[in-house]
Amino acid sequence: MSDHGIFISEETIEGDGDGPLADKTVAVKDNISTEGVRTTCGSEMLADYVPPYDATVVERLKDAGATIVGKANMDEFGMGSTTETSAFGPVENPAAEGRVPGGSSGGSAAAVAAGEADLALGSDTGGSVRNPAAFCGVVGIKPTYGLVSRYGLVAYANSLEQIGPLAPTVEGAAELLDVIAGEDPQDATTRDEGTDSDYAAAADGDVDGLDIGVPTNLVDGADEGVVEAFWSAMDDLEDRGATYHEVELPSVEHAVEAYYVIATSEASSNLARFDGIRYGHRADAEGNWNEEFAQTRKEGFGEEVKRRVLLGTYALSAGYHDKYYKKAQDARAWVKQDFDEALAETDVLASPTMPVPPFERGESLDDPLQMYLADANTVPVNLADLPAISVPAGETDGLPVGVQFVGSAFDEETIIRAGSALA
Template structure:
């Protein structure tokens, strides 16, 4: 199944809220003296000299880290097939992808190889594999969880978050890893005193659930059947629903990929075989050494995104692409604000399709990008979201996504727990 890139046990404190629990960690999160590859040949032998803040907090909470999980290379993918170490198979759907880019983390939990896992979510990379593997995944509000020690892909979009078998388990892990960090200036004090696990009480009486038409239209018929059954379940427990519109999400996927690829082209510039990463070991001028190192170290999807991002930031095209993408991002944020003026949470299918067959998307990158249509708007608006199992279609898992206002993780945890 190829879940782990590195299997190495790291013991935590003898007591704490996670004592006796095993946790798998996505391989783009730094672990002191344990290899951290980002699923890339570029970092195949990289061993960080320090722990990410979230890893330090896991240790302090008594968790036992059981390994570093496979992922799409540098987080760039929706299927965990772009890893330099081979694909991960979905443990609950033979021959299917586990989702990505945190596919190894979701697969580890779904297969019972770890009680909990950490992933990172730049455009759906926790929620997608959670939905495809039939587990729970939380993408926190931007700034709730420290990104110190996370190998950067797109700084303004990504967040580390928890994966678990139940809403309460995932929320308990969020309790441990959340909170301000002096080493990450983007973290905030909001939510520091919250008890997310305690919020998983299933009480949705009086909750208003908005259903954005744009995030429902076009989804697979079987996925929609499961989604509407789940909405009926929420209504039977006292929630009310209403239709809302997020008109600007029509542009969200395009805006997201311009922004994410642009930030990636900047962040990955450090991996040149001189400062960091694989060295081709060639004689000759610096440009040749630089080019050979990146040619050998990066896979096709990473090269594609770096090239497109560099193009979007280049002279003469910055305003045409990157600036317009940022303008579209502002519109997405505005639409969410308006929707939350009349609702408590928003609900949609997490993914518009069930898990794809292995190899199905590799030859069609655009198809892979469009599969992120329901998840990327959340990252553009820096909001919290959770994917919770909602049922199956043709014996394939379907996830329901709940989105809340900024730092309202307790609300989405409460709503999600009502569906378990």
């Protein structure tokens, strides 16, 4: 393993000569397929899996001339908020010693924070780009659902996830987003809004006249030092011509439970493909088809993955579907409606990215529910299919704090502009 446990595989993939990223190095999260370079998803299940094709975003990186410097460590299959569920060991936070880097794209954020790569790609299903960006003191963007192709991204929860960029600056993240955004015939959920984008040009720091809504539901209850850093960032923006006011989003009180029902349900279905027959670990077991599958999956999956696959199977099973899954879809629609209404009245919404500073290592592993609750500010954005950015906004007791801006669908420019005033 590399310094800080950042990379699972340190292999160089050269880009094609010229292009907007010709002098840039990029770390790629290890759930994004790279032809000929193993792609493990941080799991024992895929420890030896070598994809026969590139993800669309990897093709676009190569076409843009970028040099890929390694496959970044991550929570197993993206399931975690600390990068401690990786089968390849945890990642250290380069910006806060003894603390986790956040997750699940912890290796990607740490690579940028430690200077191991200029830029990085992560994936964000419920905050997995923004959370580690906040914890490592870097910038991370979760694009609008459909802006970036998911072809070649190993699926966890398809209806929620997007690949997104991480960088030391908002402009750097925007440049990378320009390269990866746009329609892709291989992913029917992509749209053409990002095809000829110039997001980098929006990183001009000009917030004069910007109207910011602050959802009190996402600020109340956060750690005191985080709240202080957040309001100080809002005052900073006000000094530069922005205005802010409080808004109510009552639906977000149910976002975490809706997210975990939907995400685990989709995971239980998606991860059914790992049976050891076509790829991945296969148990040396005696027995029939079902017995061998069950043994393969016992050996290949870690505890958090088993927990989520079982929870999702439970939520979808006969007698519970209406009680959990259908209700969660109602909650998702409510969250979406709440955000759309708030964003019709204001330019962006702002909140702390994470309600707490980075956890101490090992702190959250024994209590999964407490770990899930820490996602309260990030998961509503995935449920609502909206774009969001996390930018560094100072520290509390020497630990990084991130501020999140949420924008209207396909209005990446506005959140990039708002964020660029801070980083």
